[in-house]
């Protein structure tokens with residue numbers, strides 16, 4: 001099964017692409033959704049968050065006060081890293097189960113929707129990287145509009161990630177979301193067609209005969225690593 005990493009900058013339109021893909025029946029494992037599930041009341045991750053950030057990040061009903069925690073971590077790099085170190089291992093485990101489930105269903109490919117795909121290094125472990133792009137001006141505008149936030153708040157969120165122009169350099173395919181929502185739908189249709197082609201004809205063989213699937217996954221990742229190092233040497 002081809003595993004495709006889908007990413008972008010904050011508010012470049014990754015979730016919009018993900019929603020369009022889901023509507024077409026494409027299997028998507030959504031890291032943002034999993035990151036919410038692993039910190040639900042009663043989870044070990046939430047207990048660790050309270051131990052580090054204190055009970056003031058918990059709402060009266062016992063759930064995480066996301067707004068408050070966001071205002072802390074998006075303005076303090078060390079605290080953001082600490083939160084990542086609590087939440088990300090649990091998210092990675094949940095993603096692995098999600099991928100396994102789609103593999104067991106005999107899917108040709110599946111999408112891993114991960115905002116921090118590049119920053120976290122997971123991009124090296126997927127078969128293809130798709131980056132949803134729009135210019136940083138449009139990104140800032142859409143972020144302020146969606147979150148009803150000030151320019152300052154939006155910028156601090158934006159600056160907690162790699163610039164979108166840098167993420168694009170890791171992409172096998174870029175989905176340009178600078179235009180209208182209708183344009184985005186057209187780009188997503190083209191993306192689905194290309195992923196169908198990329199997943200190739202041998203996926204059924206990989207599914208019926210897992211050692212073949214494992215071998216082809218190792219060869220694909222090795223080939224991608226070699227291509228990357230050639231690209232770095234040329235640059």
Ligand SMILES: CC(C)(COP(=O)(O)OP(=O)(O)OC[C@H]1O[C@@H](n2cnc3c(N)ncnc32)[C@H](O)[C@@H]1O)[C@@H](O)C(=O)NCCC(=O)NCCS
Pocket residue numbers: 009010011031032035065066067069070073080083084087088091114115116160161
């Ligand atoms: C800080 C939290 C509580 C804020 O919650 P909130 O509901 O306001 O935002 P939400 O979770 O919907 O995230 C919105 C976007 O912010 C960006 N973002 C979220 N967490 C981070 C982070 N640690 N570093 C950089 N960008 C981040 C992503 O682009 C994400 O799509 C929450 O984002 C969180 O728990 N983050 C840590 C987990 C994480 O890294 N999630 C991203 C996917 S694994």
Ligand SMILES: Nc1ncnc2c1ncn2[C@@H]1O[C@H](COP(=O)(O)OP(=O)(O)OP(=O)(O)O)[C@@H](O)[C@H]1O
Pocket residue numbers: 008009010011012013014015016017032115142143145146177178179180181182184
């Ligand atoms: N082509 C478009 N034209 C106008 N608005 C758009 C377009 N695409 C997305 N938006 C809007 O921009 C905002 C950000 O989009 P979306 O939530 O899909 O981004 P995201 O990359 O998933 O963000 P995050 O990383 O913060 O979760 C949303 O309010 C969405 O409705």
